[in-house]
Amino acid sequence: xxxxxxxxxxxxxxxxxxxxxxxxxxxxxxxxxxxxxxxxxxxxxxxxxxxxxxxxxxxxxxxxxxxxxxxxxxxxxxxxxxxxxxxxxxxxxxxxxxxxxxxxxxxxxxxxxxxxxxxxxxxxxxxxxxxxxxxxxxxxxxxxxxxxxxxxxxxxxxxxxxxxxxxxxxxxxxxxxxxxxxxxxxxxxxxxxxxxxxxxxxxxxxxxxxxxxxxxxxxxxxxxxxxxxxxxxxxxxxxxxxxxxxxxxxxxxxxxxxxxxxxxxxxxxxxxxxxxxxxxxxxxxxxxxxxxxxxxxxxxx
Amino acid sequence: xxxxxxxxxxxxxxxxxxxxxxxxxxxxxxxxxxxxxxxxxxxxxxxxxxxxxxxxxxxxxxxxxxxxxxxxxxxxxxxxxxxxxxxxxxxxxxxxxxxxxxxxxxxxxxxxxxxxxxxxxxxxxxxxxxxxxxxxxxxxxxxxxxxxxxxxxxxxxxxxxxxxxxxxxxxxxxxxxxxxxxxxxxxxxxxxxxxxxxxxxxxxxxxxxxxxxxxxxxxxxxxxxxxxxxxxxxxxxxxxxxxxxxxxxxxxxxxxxxxxxxxxxxxxxxxxxxxxxxxxxxxxxxxxxxxxxxxxxxxxx
Numbered sequence: 001x002x003x004x005x006x007x008x009x010x011x012x013x014x015x016x017x018x019x020x021x022x023x024x025x026x027x028x029x030x031x032x033x034x035x036x037x038x039x040x041x042x043x044x045x046x047x048x049x050x051x052x053x054x055x056x057x058x059x060x061x062x063x064x065x066x067x068x069x070x071x072x073x074x075x076x077x078x079x080x081x082x083x084x085x086x087x088x089x090x091x092x093x094x095x096x097x098x099x100x101x102x103x104x105x106x107x108x109x110x111x112x113x114x115x116x117x118x119x120x121x122x123x124x125x126x127x128x129x130x131x132x133x134x135x136x137x138x139x140x141x142x143x144x145x146x147x148x149x150x151x152x153x154x155x156x157x158x159x160x161x162x163x164x165x166x167x168x169x170x171x172x173x174x175x176x177x178x179x180x181x182x183x184x185x186x187x188x189x190x191x192x193x194x195x196x197x198x199x200x201x202x203x204x205x206x207x208x209x210x211x212x213x214x215x216x217x218x219x220x221x222x223x224x225x226x227x228x229x230x231x232x233x234x235x236x237x238x239x240x241x242x243x244x245x246x247x248x249x250x251x252x253x254x255x256x257x258x259x260x261x262x263x264x265x266x267x268x269x270x271x272x273x274x275x276x277x278x279x280x281x282x283x284x285x286x287x288x289x290x291x292x293x294x295x296x297x298x299x300x301x
Numbered sequence: 302x303x304x305x306x307x308x309x310x311x312x313x314x315x316x317x318x319x320x321x322x323x324x325x326x327x328x329x330x331x332x333x334x335x336x337x338x339x340x341x342x343x344x345x346x347x348x349x350x351x352x353x354x355x356x357x358x359x360x361x362x363x364x365x366x367x368x369x370x371x372x373x374x375x376x377x378x379x380x381x382x383x384x385x386x387x388x389x390x391x392x393x394x395x396x397x398x399x400x401x402x403x404x405x406x407x408x409x410x411x412x413x414x415x416x417x418x419x420x421x422x423x424x425x426x427x428x429x430x431x432x433x434x435x436x437x438x439x440x441x442x443x444x445x446x447x448x449x450x451x452x453x454x455x456x457x458x459x460x461x462x463x464x465x466x467x468x469x470x471x472x473x474x475x476x477x478x479x480x481x482x483x484x485x486x487x488x489x490x491x492x493x494x495x496x497x498x499x500x501x502x503x504x505x506x507x508x509x510x511x512x513x514x515x516x517x518x519x520x521x522x523x524x525x526x527x528x529x530x531x532x533x534x535x536x537x538x539x540x541x542x543x544x545x546x547x548x549x550x551x552x553x554x555x556x557x558x559x560x561x562x563x564x565x566x567x568x569x570x571x572x573x574x575x576x577x578x579x580x581x582x583x584x585x586x587x588x589x590x591x592x593x594x595x596x597x598x599x600x601x602x
Contacts, residue, residue: 151601180596181562182562183558183559184559185564211596212593212598213514213517213559213592213593214517214562215514216514217518217559220518220521224525240596243595243597247595257513257514258484258513258514261486261515262484263486290514291511291512291547295481295512295513295541296544298447298482300448300449300450
C-alpha cells in the first residue's frame with residue numbers, strides 16, 4: 001500500500017444501523033451492502049453477532065450472512081462480543097472478526113456490562129480462534145478521546161487497552177472518538193502515544209464521529225501523522241446516542257470528497273456511493289443529512 | 302497577538318443574512334449583533350452599503366448603523382462596493398470598511414457585473430478614503446478555491462488579485478472558498494502562493510464554507526500554516542446559493558468548539574454564542590442546523 005493509498009472501512013451496515021429502532025428488512029440491508037460494494041468499498045462491516053435481545057436491529061445476522069453475496073476482494077467483517085457470538089459467526093461463515101472494548105471503565109460497564117479486563121478476557125478466545133483459522137481481526141477501542149460518563153480520557157488508558165489487544169494478536173485497532181469530542185490536537189496526542197508505545201500507524205484505523213463537526217479536521221491531522229485507514233458510515237447513519245438529533249459517525253461521502261480533493265487513492269466512486277446513501281436514507285425514511293449528500297460533489301456546469 | 306491567539310471575524314449579520322428572502326427586522330439584526338458582542342466577538346461585520354435594490358435584506362444599513370450601540374473594543378466593519386456606498390457608510394459613521402472582488406472573471410461578472418479590473422478600480426477610492434481617515438480596511442477575494450462557472454481557480458489568479466488589493470493599501474485580505482470546495486491541500490497551495498508572493502500570514506484571513514464538510518479541516522491546515530484569523534457565521538446562516546439546502550459559511554460555534562479543543566485563545570464564550578445562534582435561528586424560523594448547535598458543547602454529566 002503506497003503512502004497515497006487510503007483504506008475506507010465502511011461501518012454503515014453495522015454501527016450505522018444498530019441503534020435504529022424501526023425494523024429494517026434484511027433485504028434492505030443486503031441491498032445497502034451490495035450498493036456499497038458497487039461503489040468500490042472493499043471493507044464493509046456487515047453485522048454483529050451480539051445477542052439479538054441486546055441489539056434487535058441486528059438480530060438477523062445469521063440470515064444476512066447466509067444470503068450475503070460475497071464479492072472477490074471485499075472483506076465483510078462482523079462484530080463478535082464473546083464465545084457464543086463466535087460460534088454463530090463461525091456457523092455463518094464469517095472470516096473477519098471484530099472485538100470490542102473501550103478506554104473508559106464507566107463506558108465499558110454501561111455499554112457491555114463488563115470491566116475493561118473482562119472485555120479483554122472475552123475478546124481473547126475470539127481472536128485466538130480467528131488466528132488459528134487465519135482470519136483477519138480488528139479490535140475496537142471506544143471512548144479513546146472522551147467518555148460520556150467520566151469526561152476526558154487520558155492517552156495512557158488508550159495505550160494500555162491497545163497494547164492488550166495487540167498482545168491478543170489483532171491485526172488492526174480502530175481508535176474511536178465515540179462521542180465526537182476530539183480535535184486535531186487530541187489526535188496528535190493519542191496517536192503519538194500509541195506510536196510511541198510501538199504500535200505502528202499501519203495497524204491503526206481512526207473512527208471519528210462528526211458530532212461537533214470536527215471529524216474531517218481530525219482526519220486531516222491523522223493523515224499528517226501517517227494514518228491510512230478511516231472508518232465511516234455511508235449516509236451518515238448512526239447518529240449519536242449521547243446527543244439526540246446530532247451527527248454520529250463520519251459520513252463516508254464526506255470522507256470520500258475530502259480524500260478525492262487531497263488527491264489520495266481509495267477506490268470509491270462518489271456518485272455510486274451517493275446511490276447507496278440515498279438507498280439507506282429512503283430505507284430509514286429520513287432526508288440525507290450529510291454535507292456531500294446535500295451539496296453533491298463538485299461539478300462545473 | 303501571540304501565536305496561540307486567534308481572531309474570529311463574525312460575518313453572520315452581513316454575509317449570513319444577505320441572501321435571506323423573508324424580511325428581517327432591524328430590531329432583530331441589532332439584537333443579533335449585541336448578542337454576538339455579549340459572547341465576546343470583537344469583529345462583527347454589521348451590514349453592507351450596496352444598493353438596496355441589489356440586496357433588499359440589507360436596505361436598512363443606514364438605520365442599523367444609526368441605532369447600533371457600539372461597544373468599546375469591538376469593530377463593526379461594513380461592506381462598501383463603490384463611491385456611492387462609501388458616501389452612505391461615511392454618513393452612517395462607519396470606520397471599518399470592506400471591499401470586494403474575486404479571483405474568477407465569470408464570478409465577478411455574474412456577482413457584481415464588473416470585470417476584476419473594474420472591481421479593483423471601484424475599490425480604489427474606498428480604500429484611499431479609509432486610509433486618509435485612518436480606518437481599518439479589508440479586501441475580500443472570493444472564489445479563491447473554485448468558481449461555480451469556470452471550475453478550478455489557479456493560485457496565480459488569487460495572488461494577482463491579492464497583490465492589487467494590497468497595493469491599494471488594505472489592512473487585511475479575506476481569502477474565500479465561496480462555494481465550499483477546498484480541501485487542506487488546496488489551502489496549502491493557495492496560502493503558500495500568497496506568502497510566497499510576500500503577503501504575510503498576519504494580513505490573511507480565511508473564509509471557508511462548509512458546503513462539503515471541509516471547513517474545519519481547512520481551518521486545521523491553515524492554523525498549521527500560521528493563519529490566525531477566520532471568518533465564520535453564528536448559527537450557520539448564509540447557506541450556499543449554488544447548492545440549495547446545503548451549508549454555506551462555516552458556523553462560528555463549530556469554529557469556537559474546535560479552537561477551544563485546540564487550546565487556542567479567541568475570547569468567545571461558546572454558551573453565550575449559542576444564545577446568539579438560537580436568536581437568529583428563531584428569527585429565521587429554522588432549526589439550528591450547525592453541528593455544535595445540535596450537539597452542544599461537551600459537558601460531562
